[in-house]
Amino acid sequence: MLREIVFGILAAGILLAGCVADVPAPAGTLELTSSPPGAEIYLDSQYRGTTPSTITGVEPGSHTLEYRMSGYTSWQSVVSVPPGTSNFFAELAAVPVTPQPTADTGYLSTGIPPGLTVRVSREEMIIGDSIIFSGTCTGCKTIVLTLYGPGFYTDGVVLGTVKTDAINAWTYTWNPGTKLQSGTFTIVVSDSAGTVSDRKEFRAIGNGVVTVTPSSYAASPGDSITFSGRCTTGARNVKLVLFGPDRFSTGVDLGTFSVTADNTWSYRTRLESTMPVGTYTASASDVPKTTSGSSQFTVGYA
DSSP: OOHHHHHHHHHHHHHHHHHHHOOOOOOOOEEEEEEOOOEEETTTTEEESSSSEEEEOOOOOEEEEEEETTBOEEEEEEEEEOOEEEEEEEEBBBBOOOBBBTTTTTTBSSSOOOOOOOSSOSSSSEEEBBBEEEEEEEEEEEEEEEEESSSGGGGOEEEEEEEEESSSEEEEEEOOSOOOOEEEEEEEEETTTSSOOEEEEEEESSOOBOOOOSSSSSOOOOOOEEEEEEBSOOEEEEEEEEOOOOGGGTTTTEEEOOOOOTTTEEEEEOOOTTTTOEEEEEEEEEEEEOOEEEEEEEEEEO
């Protein structure tokens, strides 16, 4: 009887020990965060939501944890999950953006606005000649040239578009012919998206008249005399030359004089007391010389 009791106790102890050994370890809980938030979570290649998130009931041991987010490099690691709560954080790196040409803007999408310059080959052009516009446009693919000025160009006329070369340079030759109206013009250059622009002024000279009139057609040596007239060629200045007897036979330059806003000019001088008597011709031309006008008067003793 005693032997049966002892065997019963031993058997119960063995069964109890087996039950204790089979008790599973407590599950793990994962607190998952990332920067920026909103990354997709993959635990052992299974989607488990987005950060921040809490995942419970994870079997302790090694697991593969991965964060994925558009525009960022994926983060992946083998993590050891212990019983209880564990925290895992990952800072995602943005994927570098390679500049690419964009069809809608016309320049490289570097995030930096293109820099544009324009130059003119001359500040004053004679009507009938050509003029060269040139410059640079950093990052631009094409540039647009628009010209503003008198007459036909009052509201602006697009001369054309030009592609930049490998060193961001561009050039355009404009030859308007002989029917251009004189005056001040402004060339405006912009990238095809209108992001940046630059401008330069120049003058077109020609297709006008220059006149000269003396204040007296019969003067004496030592008298004061005024030469005046009009200049409608768009020039800023006129040059006055006096021809006459003796040393005036080859012309004496009296000077260059400004044209006012109403296209007039004038010059007052005193004739030399020893000035040779005779017939003189006053000749005025615009600067540069596109046209000229003249008038005669006499110098003699009363």
